[in-house]
Amino acid sequence: MNKLVSIITPNYNSEKFISQTINSVLNQTYKNWEMIIxxxxxxxxxxxxxxxxxxxxxxxxxxxLSKNSGAAIARNKAISLAKGNFIAFLDSDDLWLPKKLEQQLKFMISNNYNISYTSYEIINENGISKNKIIHCKEKLDYKRMLYSNEIGCLTAMYNSDVLGKVFMPEIRKRQDYGLWLKLLKTESYAFGLPKVLAKYRDQSQSMSNNKVEMLKWNWNLYKNVEKKSYFRSFYYTLFNVINKLLK
Known part of the structure; x- marks a missing residue:
């Protein structure tokens, strides 16, 4: 197993966390990677x-980048520069556990899976565990993903040798969700590796602000990117909010 993994990392004012993020990549037991920031x-x-x-x-x-353009354009630029057989995602404040790449690559290659994701832990801004694990589903298809984004961006990986370079919709938020939906239009399933292999740093603002933002950007994704009807866009947006609140 000597596949090159391209790690896609957008950066914006992450001086407080970027060293920890890079160190979590340097500490990977699997060494054949490039990190494109x-x-x-x-x-x-x-x-x-x-x-x-x-x-x-x-x-x-x-x-x-020459001008502030948002995470979607930053990630897409990194994807365009990537040389890897596989493409993985890690934001500039999140962390990987040391065996993340090794175990996820083995999982994908041995099972011939082209899209995968893992379970992950939630930590606070100071890196302290919030005692919350997001357990991944066994597998997801396009229809199920419309109801809720069940793939943590920091855990996702796809086989670019098979699927080609697939880019995110250039929207300010929920662009990772849009990418998973795009991938699942051509690939029947994404598969979950039920191991905690990453840590997501929760820096969210108030719940009320998050709900308003979630409504706005989910609606935009369904209506303008996925081209759903007004009724379907509202329907899926409502389910996303309900699923988020129940987690």
Whole structure:
């Protein structure tokens, strides 16, 4: 198993966390990877921190956008630069456990799966566990995913040798959800590896603000990207909110 994995990381003002994120990649037991970080015009010291790592490890690469464009464009730029057989995603404040790539690649290759995801743990802004695990479903198809985004972006991986480079819709939020839906229009299932292999840093604002944002961006995804009717867009948006509140 010597497949190259391209790790897609958008960065915007992540000086507080980016070192931890990069270190979690450097600590992977699987070593054949490249980490492509695209900076979205940060105005903190995160770029300098990233550049200090690049001096010591040429598997880490940095590209700087010329204007602030959002995570979708940053991620898509990284995907366009990727050389890997597999493409994985890790945001600049999240963490991987050391065997994440090794175990997930083995899971995909041995079972001939082209899209996969794993369980993950929620941590707070300071990296302390919130004692909450998001357990992944055994498998997901397009219809089921319309009701709720069940794939954590920090755990997702797809086989670009088989599926090609698949890009995110260029919307400000929920673009990762849009990518999973796009992939599942051509691939029957995404498969879950039921192991906690990543840590998601929860920096969410108030619940009321999150609900309003979720309504807005889910509606936009269903209506304008997935081209659902007004009724279907409202229907799926409502289910997403209910599922989010029940978690």
């Amino acid at each position: 695209v900076d979205d015009v940060s105005n903190d010291d995160s770029v300098e921190i990233i550049e200090s790592y690049i001096l010591k490890n040429n598997r880490i690469k940095l590209f700087k």
